[in-house]
Amino acid sequence: MTVSRGEVEDFLYREAALLDEWRLDEWLDLLTEDAVYRIPPNDQPQGEIGNTLFTIADDIARIKARIVRLKSRNAHAEFPHSRTRRMISNVRILEQDDHTVTLAANFVIYRFRRNEDIRQYVGTYHFKLAKAASDLKIAERIVRLDALELASLGSVSFIL
């Protein structure tokens, strides 16, 4: 089966809505059982996890632990939860075969917290989607930020 850009966009928009609405368990259901979620450091956006200090380099176990953490009142950096709004555009399918779709997209994520200045996270998504029986699943989710350093973006305490 060949997946169209429209189908990929629908998938990305659904994912964005789940994250913006903090429906984190449903978001987890979009991931494969060996998914990875990575944010390379701002100064080495093409770095590899084995020899580069990342901002986030989660395997599926750590992703699940991250969700447990984020759902807790004790995840102080995200309690109360931030409000976020994701804008996704420039979606491109880079490669696809019978099993996998590789895609790139641009994003802007606005993040709001009480008494704080708005933060704007801008960058690119690089996803590998596995073609499952009836749907797509995220196998690899790499988030590259355009900012040259995090600076006023502070922490990355929610799922980018």
Place this chain on the structure above:
Amino acid sequence: MTSNQYVIDEPDKMTFRVNRRTLVDEAVLEAERRRIFDTCWIYVGHDSELAAPGDFRTRTICGRPLIFCRGADGAVKALLNSCRHRAALVCRESAGNAKRHVCFYHGWVYDADGNLTIVPGKESYPPNFDQSKFGLTSVPRLESYRDFWFVNFDKNAMPLVDYLAGAKEYIDLVVDQSPSGKMHLIQGTQEYDIAANWKLLVENSFDDYHLLSTHATWLKYIKDAGVEFQAPEAGHLLPSHGVGIDLGNGHAVIDNVNFRGRPVARWIPIYGEESKPEIAVIRDELVERLGADRAARVADTNRNLVIFPNLVINDGSSVTIRAFHPLAVDRMRVTAWALGPTEESETARARRLDSFLTFYGPGGFATPDDVEALECVQAGLKTWREIEWSELSRGINKTGEQLNTDELHLRAFWRQWARHMGNDVAAAAAQ
């Protein structure tokens, strides 16, 4: 006892308080810039960041743009990144290798050692213009200890080795992880702001009192991952024994029996079953090279070291170097790096980096909550006119050692702060 108008240090009365104005007043920050940052040894970078002649890193240190570089002769240098002609930055890249630095404004050219080699239209300068005197200006002092390079803007400062006092022993413990005694700074920089006064990160970086409440989700994570730890002994809050130690000159450390794993060389389930044999090999090498006692000291204890005023080396679930500079009285820029033994295998390096991220960094399971805590403190400090004093007396009534959850080590920092600032902080600000 070292009191000033802002630090009340009265051991006889078991009292130690810090005036909250020290964390909110721009005049205090200005005084700190002159009396602390311009007179203390300030970390600039690690030797391994400059592998080859001509390698450079540009950094902002104590508000000044610097070129931290290795000259053509192989010597490490710290040059002020400002053209001697009209002050423009001569190097605008964050890192690289350069045989020369060209000021693009009027075209003055400097070599990798900072010598001025080309002045366009030199014939129009008067006879007393001596080109050899117009090289890039070096920071007044630059010295290193075990590959950690520090600058000092006070040319009369004491030598770095004297300044570091008891902190040297703890740097040695970190470097002893490497069979060759050479550590390597791993690529990938975490550079983020915290909307809080810089001194709050000093306190936070080695304050184990906050671990249980601030980092409850991290403790749950390591517990869920299979890390077993005991119930605290009587008089303790944490699963293992740890103490706070004053190392002199404002430096201090918490020195803890490890319960949370060490890439060198104390296995925990988070590292995976498959890593057990390699961690055993790392351990054997330590024992063979250092003897059993010293090997245990390196591997089975962890430490958070503060080198006055703004350098933290956390040797725990990884090795973190963290330096921070105030941008304003209520904002700092933090730069954090990971350090590992130069000869570490690929798998050991990957494990070290993975372990780093379980706790540390802007995407870690703990650091974001520290950032939140410090920003909450800064927000609460708006009440400084009504609530004047912060309480730092934990453990002051004890006669023997004080725990990592006491505040002896925080007091060591603040006492040195008071020594530098003197009695009239406002006058210092006006200097």
